[in-house]
Amino acid sequence: MLNMNGISKVYQTEMVQTHALQDFNLQVNEGEFIAVTGPSGSGKTTFLNIAGVLEPFTQGEYLLDGVDIGKLNDNQRADIRNQKIGYIFQGFNLIPDLNLYENVEVPLRYRGIKAPERKRRIEESLEQVGLASRAKHLPQQLSGGQQQRVAIARALAGKPRFLLADEPTGNLDSLMARQVMELLEQINRDGATIVMVTHDSELARRAPRNIQVVDGQIADFSLYQGNPAAVVGV
16 A cells, blocks of 8 residues: 655755655555654654655655655645545644534535535544534534544545554543544554554554654564565665
């Protein structure tokens, strides 16, 4: 599903070059759940942004679902983001003046999905995260964990092939963090491919596959299940 070969990312200023990723090689197979850890500044966020087609890379090859991302123009990359990828952010990014139903609906409207199909998807995704009965509530009427569940429902409503989670439990207490992790585990069992960046080592260990990023490269990995050949170039 995701195949990165020799990916490098260089941020250039007048005074200095910063190598955020260097010869980064990774393969993620369909249906996997991978936790990515590493110290601050190690390149985790850059990797996630490139994986999510949110920013370009400097060198290398990136294939997502068989599509060569490096050969796409801006409009084609936007289509990939819209059609194949779901994003879950640490800060929830909910619109405070919209209720839960409307928050989940926003990206579907941008995709031009007709009202009956939007309604079906919204109700289905809110049911999946256990918040169907609160569809008319505003975000501030919910706990942090519930708000993150809405953010997950919003991602799921787009029917993505690939979910990217950036510190999805970072703003939650330990109980809510475990509940969100259990939800992600269930979504993975239902067939979604998930890559999660986290600083929480306890939650990372629950993922079937762990990758550690240090200085822009994969420094260590463990596969508690699956085939070690799934990591390329380590």
